[in-house]
Amino acid sequence: MNPALQGLLTIIVGVGGCVGYFYFSNQLLDRVIFPARGPNAGVNINRANQVRPWLFLFPAIFALGLYLAYPVVETLRLSLTDRVAGGGYDWVGLANYTQMFNEPKFWEAMRNNMLWLIVVPAAATAFGLLAAQLTDRIAWGNVAKSLIFMPMAISFVGASVIWKLVYDSRPAGQDQIGVLNAVWMAFEPGLWSTIVLRILPALLIVGFAAAVAYGAWLLAKPIIERDDRGPGMLAAGLRGAVALLFVWLIWESVSTLPGLLTSELPYGEPQNWLTISFWNNFFLMVVLIWIQTGFAMVILSAALRGIPEETVEAAIIDGAGPFDLFFRIKVPQIMGTILVVWTTITILVLKIFDIVFAMTNGQWETQVLANYMYDKLFRANDWGVGSAGAMVIMLLVTPILVWNVYNARKEMR
Amino acid sequence: MEGIAGSKSHLTWAVHITVALLVIVWLFPTVGLFVSSFRTADQISTSGWWAALFQTEQNMVLRAQGPDAQVDQDGVFVISGNIFDEEDVAAEEITAWGLSSRDIAAYQPGETVDLEDGQQVTLDAVGNYRFTSPTEFEGRRGERLFVTATTPPTFTLENYDTVLGENVIERMLVFLVASAAAGAVIYFLLRSSMPVLSVAISIAGALVMLVLLINIFGASTGTVAGAETTDNISRAFFNTLTVVIPATIIPILIAAFAAYALAWMEFPGRALLIACVVALLVVPLQLALIPLLQLHNAIGIGKGYLGVWLAHTGFGLPLAIYLLRNYMVGLPRDIIENARVDGATDFQIFVRIILPLSFPALASFAIFQFLWTWNDLLVALVFLIDATGETTVMTRQIVELLGTRGGNWEILATAAFVSIAVPLVVFFAMQRYLVRGLLAGSVK
Numbered sequence: 001m002n003p004a005l006q007g008l009l010t011i012i013v014g015v016g017g018c019v020g021y022f023y024f025s026n027q028l029l030d031r032v033i034f035p036a037r038g039p040n041a042g043v044n045i046n047r048a049n050q051v052r053p054w055l056f057l058f059p060a061i062f063a064l065g066l067y068l069a070y071p072v073v074e075t076l077r078l079s080l081t082d083r084v085a086g087g088g089y090d091w092v093g094l095a096n097y098t099q100m101f102n103e104p105k106f107w108e109a110m111r112n113n114m115l116w117l118i119v120v121p122a123a124a125t126a127f128g129l130l131a132a133q134l135t136d137r138i139a140w141g142n143v144a145k146s147l148i149f150m151p152m153a154i155s156f157v158g159a160s161v162i163w164k165l166v167y168d169s170r171p172a173g174q175d176q177i178g179v180l181n182a183v184w185m186a187f188e189p190g191l192w193s194t195i196v197l198r199i200l201p202a203l204l205i206v207g208f209a210a211a212v213a214y215g216a217w218l219l220a221k222p223i224i225e226r227d228d229r230g231p232g233m234l235a236a237g238l239r240g241a242v243a244l245l246f247v248w249l250i251w252e253s254v255s256t257l258p259g260l261l262t263s264e265l266p267y268g269e270p271q272n273w274l275t276i277s278f279w280n281n282f283f284l285m286v287v288l289i290w291i292q293t294g295f296a297m298v299i300l301s302a303a304l305r306g307i308p309e310e311t312v313e314a315a316i317i318d319g320a321g322p323f324d325l326f327f328r329i330k331v332p333q334i335m336g337t338i339l340v341v342w343t344t345i346t347i348l349v350l351k352i353f354d355i356v357f358a359m360t361n362g363q364w365e366t367q368v369l370a371n372y373m374y375d376k377l378f379r380a381n382d383w384g385v386g387s388a389g390a391m392v393i394m395l396l397v398t399p400i401l402v403w404n405v406y407n408a409r410k411e412m413r
Numbered sequence: 414m415e416g417i418a419g420s421k422s423h424l425t426w427a428v429h430i431t432v433a434l435l436v437i438v439w440l441f442p443t444v445g446l447f448v449s450s451f452r453t454a455d456q457i458s459t460s461g462w463w464a465a466l467f468q469t470e471q472n473m474v475l476r477a478q479g480p481d482a483q484v485d486q487d488g489v490f491v492i493s494g495n496i497f498d499e500e501d502v503a504a505e506e507i508t509a510w511g512l513s514s515r516d517i518a519a520y521q522p523g524e525t526v527d528l529e530d531g532q533q534v535t536l537d538a539v540g541n542y543r544f545t546s547p548t549e550f551e552g553r554r555g556e557r558l559f560v561t562a563t564t565p566p567t568f569t570l571e572n573y574d575t576v577l578g579e580n581v582i583e584r585m586l587v588f589l590v591a592s593a594a595a596g597a598v599i600y601f602l603l604r605s606s607m608p609v610l611s612v613a614i615s616i617a618g619a620l621v622m623l624v625l626l627i628n629i630f631g632a633s634t635g636t637v638a639g640a641e642t643t644d645n646i647s648r649a650f651f652n653t654l655t656v657v658i659p660a661t662i663i664p665i666l667i668a669a670f671a672a673y674a675l676a677w678m679e680f681p682g683r684a685l686l687i688a689c690v691v692a693l694l695v696v697p698l699q700l701a702l703i704p705l706l707q708l709h710n711a712i713g714i715g716k717g718y719l720g721v722w723l724a725h726t727g728f729g730l731p732l733a734i735y736l737l738r739n740y741m742v743g744l745p746r747d748i749i750e751n752a753r754v755d756g757a758t759d760f761q762i763f764v765r766i767i768l769p770l771s772f773p774a775l776a777s778f779a780i781f782q783f784l785w786t787w788n789d790l791l792v793a794l795v796f797l798i799d800a801t802g803e804t805t806v807m808t809r810q811i812v813e814l815l816g817t818r819g820g821n822w823e824i825l826a827t828a829a830f831v832s833i834a835v836p837l838v839v840f841f842a843m844q845r846y847l848v849r850g851l852l853a854g855s856v857k
Contacts, residue, residue: 005628006655006718008621008624010659010663010718010719010722011658011659011662011663014659014662014663014666014722015662015663015666018663018666018667018670019666022670022760023760026758026759026760030758049759050680052674052678052759053674053678053679053680053683054680056670056671056673056674056678056759056763057670057671057674057675057686059667059670059671060667060668060670060671060730060734061671061686063667063726063727063730064689064690064693064727064730064731066708066727067701067705067723067724067726067727067728067730068693068696068698068701068727068728068730068731069689069693070704071700071701071702071703071704071705072696072700074703074704074707075700075701075703075704078703078704127435130431130435131432131435134428134431134432134435135432137425137428138425138428138429138432141432144432144433144435144436146841146844147436147439147440148435148436148439149844150439150440150443150837150840150841151439151443152784152840152847153784153833153836153837153839153840154443154788154833154836154837155787155788155789155790155808155832155833155836156788156790157788157790157808157811157812157829157832158788158808158811158829158832158833160815161446161811161815161825161826161829162442162443162445162446162829163442164815165442165445165446165449165462165822165826166442166445168822170458174459175459175460175461175464176461177457177458177459177460177461177462177822178461179441179442179445179461179463182461290439290442293439295851298848298851298852299851299852302848302852322424347695350697351697351698351699353699353790353791354790354791354808357790357812358790358811358812358815359815370697370699373699374699374791377702377703378794378795383703386703387703390697390699390700390702390703391700393697393699393700394696394697394700397695397696397697400695401692401695401696404691404692404694404695405688405691405692408687408688408691409684409688412684412687
């Protein structure tokens with residue numbers, strides 16, 4: 001059958017089926033099973049109203065259970081078993097996990113995912129906040145917003161093509177058709193190149209390290225000062241762990257400085273950006289940052305507009321400058337929303353697949369967990385290890401899942 | 414008046430410049446793809462797309478007519494002609510030219526150059542050349558001329574014809590106008606009886622009309638000779654539409670009923686169910702791939718449209734329920750209680766009151782689901798595309814082109830632009846609802 005006709009038929013059957021199910025099941029309940037007449041009318045109405053929510057919910061619960069809840073359990077089971085040739089499964093315990101942990105590719109994927117996890121949400125949120133704050137203050141802000149927001153509509157695959165053109169390289173001597181190489185070829189050894197390529201990035205890294213250090217200090221302060229009114233042991237431990245992570249981040253970023261300042265830069269040679277290992281991860285991340293900044297901007301812009309005008313006015317009367325106003329009055333008030341944006345992008349990053357699949361397919365040390373898992377499942381046909389990889393992604397998502405549920409419940413009360 | 418709330422800061426110009434820079438950086442890559450899709454393969458591979466917008470200076474190697482064309486003018490043998498006409502090159506003015514690849518800009522236009530054996534050659538600024546010789550020219554091929562010329566910006570629709578089939582853009586425009594007209598007629602017929610639903614029905618009607626027109630008349634007048642069955646792009650395009658439309662419509666209905674129950678009906682376990690929905694919101698669908706593929710194979714669906722529709726429905730439901738419930742909870746309690754007092758059943762309240770009032774939330778979920786299913790790669794790879802590749806979708810096709818045709822930017826750029834054009838249109842048309850949905854959908 002023609003797929004378009006099949007689609008049309010599915011719409012009719014699907015929509016008609018849904019409407020029919022809801023209509024007739026309600027009719028059945030009200031007219032046949034618990035009719036609202038005769039001696040038991042009152043009891044029957046009550047009973048019908050107790051059953052009805054489940055009629056409304058049944059298709060959704062069924063689909064959610066089958067398509068999202070059951071797979072979690074089944075994947076857990078698969079990750080603990082191995083397929084036996086000819087059908088059936090063997091219980092192997094944690095063997096799949098040990099096998100996975102012994103693969104360098106897995107650790108490469110883990111390292112890259114952590115990099116993505118640090119860089120993408122931070123950069124997207126920061127750019128989004130910047131764009132939100134700036135566009136709110138100018139007349140053509142809405143046009144600017146909708147243009148920055150536009151990449152949200154573009155598929156990861158489409159974005160990959162767009163950026164592959166940006167990163168394209170031609171042999172030296174020909175005109176470069178990728179923007180990045182065209183810009184790169186314009187650099188020559190000299191003062192300007194030193195400023196743009198060495199000093200500016202170094203300042204950015206120092207700034208990043210300083211910001212992280214400030215965050216670490218804020219986290220560690222209650223522990224160091226032994227504030228008795230502060231949170232209990234668990235919270236203190238959590239703070240300590242995050243602060244240690246921050247210290248590690250500072251070390252990692254500062255330790256790139258000597259290399260950055262002294263390395264020989266290959267001026268005048270077109271670069272294959274996507275094959276330069278380690279740094280190519282960042283070229284891939286740019287694609288996702290480009291897409292997600294619009295999302296962060298839209299949400300944060302709404303939050304900024306929701307800030308009570310009085311607080312801003314009071315701060316200005318007290319003599320706050322524009323930067324004080326932004327960092328010390330506005331940002332603290334929208335901290336909750338920033339956190340929401342951050343976690344939403346974090347979840348997306350953990351599942352990132354299409355960009356890597358389309359641009360490098362995990363070559364040149366750009367593997368990420370989702371693509372690693374896809375490789376195992378559908379190329380190597382190793383369901384056990386593939387499922388174990390999926391469980392790792394699930395495990396990484398779980399803290400955010402718990403946090404979301406906790407917040408949603410708090411809000412409902 | 415410095416520092417008073419509401420007065421303009423002196424930093425305003427800096428803000429304007431920063432925002433303009435941000436917008437340019439954000440737009441630049443997409444514009445590059447768009448412009449490239451209108452350039453020929455030669456143009457794309459010899460100069461950056463940004464150069465296409467201006468008059469450019471290009472170096473070309475052009476060949477004059479061979480000795481066959483020589484004319485004997487009173488004992489002097491002459492080969493003359495216009496170098497641009499012969500090679501069919503669009504160029505305006507020659508700024509320099511040469512006769513060997515070692516020195517391509519040796520001579521000025523109009524200059525006459527002596528060659529060996531008393532031969533002479535001249536080339537003027539608009540490309541007229543003239544070889545003269547006292548003896549007959551020998552050999553078979555013409556002389557090569559190295560030319561530096563300015564060329565005007567030129568654009569072509571050729572790539573779209575190659576990728577989608579001949580005259581596809583003209584045809585599509587006609588079909589779109591026709592189906593938009595059909596949608597408008599439906600809207601005006603239904604407007605008075607069903608004020609809210611008529612919008613949805615007329616959009617659906619227009620889409621059905623479009624699909625029918627394309628199926629009856631075909632999307633193009635045929636494939637361009639030499640293009641390998643247009644790289645399956647146009648089939649992938651319609652396959653994608655076939656996946657997207659049912660996968661967008663069906664979850665809305667299921668979710669709407671569930672959301673109503675979670676928002677306005679009292680029953681034990683409601684809070685737990687809502688918590689479950691919030692939890693399922695972030696469960697990575699990577700976990701579902703193998704178990705569901707096994708399930709589909711076991712119940713005989715296998716890989717195909719039915720499987721992908723079901724999968725998209727399942728994966729879209731948490732967001733749909735969450736969005737719709739949040740919206741429905743905010744509807745005024747009075748209306749619903751008044752209707753109950755007047756004797757309306759829950760089913761009637763839902764269909765007559767809740768559904769029409771929830772239109773903005775329904776629209777924003779529909780846009781989300783549309784964008785997500787149109788742009789999806791993973792679900793289609795796993796649940797739809799079988800070994801025959803008959804049911805391939807746009808994203809998959811583009812990834813394939815990236816692999817096999819990494820260098821053919823004209824085809825890649827055009828295919829990619831076709832695939833992102835549809836979501837972009839939806840995006841700009843319905844941005845308001847998308848923003849509203851985003852604001853409601855992020856867990857606060």
